[in-house]
Amino acid sequence: MVAAKAGHSSVVGRLLEAGAPWNALDKNGLCAGEHAEAAGHQDVVNQLVVAGCRAELILAAAEQHVRPNGQVSNQDFLARSVRYSSSNDRILDEDGEAVMMEWEQPLMEAHAEAICCSGGDILNVGFGLGLIDAAIQRRKPRSHTIIEAHPDVHKKMLDTGWDKKEGVKIVFARWQEVLPGLGPFDGIFFDTYGEYYDADMREFHSLLPKILKPGGVYSFFNGLVPTNPFFQAVYRQIVDMEMAAMGIETTFISLPVDAPDESVWKGVKHRYWCSDAYYLPVCEYIEADHGGESQAESRTPPSS
Ligand SMILES: C[S@@+](CC[C@H](N)C(=O)[O-])C[C@H]1O[C@@H](n2cnc3c(N)ncnc32)[C@H](O)[C@@H]1O
Structure with missing residues (x-):
């Protein structure tokens, strides 16, 4: 040091x-x-x-949680109940860990903007509060598929009429059971809970060449090591390298985060976010006719 x-x-x-x-x-x-x-x-x-x-x-x-502080395995999480707050601004698991919170709304809006840029057929994995799905709907895609595995979340989706929305297809299953049998899609977003980069997200990423159309955009909730900016930079680099090996280029868009104040975390077992920056990944196939130099220029350096 x-x-x-x-x-x-x-x-x-x-x-x-x-x-x-x-x-x-x-x-x-x-x-x-x-x-x-x-x-x-x-x-x-x-x-x-x-x-x-x-x-x-x-x-x-790299066995980082896709969402930090999820202490249980994915199967355990799915087997136990979750509860929505009365104002619908959060979902907690049985241990009081936050599965999703409303303060992420601007981030979800930005993810929706990225994956819906060409309209078409959109896939979201993980409904949660439905923030990104509402943002996707506002952009009126041709079709909108949602994979959700938790029975309580699925019930919430039915109670709030998501199954009756035009163009929306709900797939009540773990993504591991139904992909790659769906798609391909023009835009894909991945945001689950109780899953790990090493075991789960990497597996999901390996399916991208089958489920993402040429010209399509993939993005995911970037909750990898939010507590340490340097470690975050290392993970960005790892994602970048692994995507590049599949012919996919990753650009990280830096967004300011209005850190939610202490009152927002009241009743939540662990505060899962404290960084004032969010690096939104935008992953696209590297075009064959792209000049190598211009690709390199458009990348965000890992330390920024
Ligand atoms: C963090 S929330 C998603 C929040 C969402 N992006 C939003 O905008 O509200 C994670 C969701 O993924 C679901 N989930 C967890 N594991 C899953 C799996 N293996 N397959 C499909 N959905 C899963 C959870 O039940 C939960 O609804």
């Missing part, structure tokens, strides 16, 4: 080679990448991002 703070990239390199963990924290909870970033040593930041991506450690650590 001292070497990172001082910008000594050769020393940082040697320490990493000798097995120093890229993601160790000091007593103030800061990692080497944050020290380097604060001191303006971008070369060291980039070096640590690359090391983080390569390290076996990151692959193990």
Whole structure:
């Protein structure tokens, strides 16, 4: 950390080679990448991002929850009840963990804008409060498929008439059971609960070439390590690399987040968000006739 703070990239390199963990924290909870970033040593930041991506450690650590603080497995979550608040501004699981909260509305609006840009056939995985589905409906797509696996959430969808909306098809199942038998789609959004990047999201991503049409847009709720900006940057890089291996280019759009004040978290077991920035992923096939340079230019660097 001292070497990172001082910008000594050769020393940082040697320490990493000798097995120093890229993601160790000091007593103030800061990692080497944050020290380097604060001191303006971008070369060291980039070096640590690359090391983080390569390290076996990151692959193990990649078992991040798609949504933070979901402490139960997906199957357990689906087998237990959830409750909607009376004002419909949140869903809590049996432990009082927030499954979804209304403060995310502007983020969901932005995701809908990204995936509905060409209209057509849209897929959303995970209904929750229906925020993104309402935003999708406002954009009047040709068809709108919603995969939802929780019985209580499915009941809420029926109680609120989602099954009667024109063009809407509800698939009451885990996405693992019905994909890739659906689609293909022009726009896809993924936002489940109690699932992990390593085990679940990566599997979902591997289906994209089958379910995303050429010219289509994929996005997902980016809840990967929201508590640490440097670790977030590493995950953005990992997603970018894994998508690129499938011929898909990822652009992260940086959005300011109006951090919900303390009162919003009252009654929620864990506050799952504290960052003032959100990096909205937009994933599209790399076009064969695209110039390599212009693609690189349009990417957001991992440390931004
Ligand atoms: C965070 S909420 C989605 C919030 C939604 N984006 C919104 O705008 O309100 C996650 C949803 O995914 C559902 N879900 C969890 N695991 C699933 C799975 N394997 N397949 C389908 N839906 C799942 C949950 O029941 C929950 O309704």
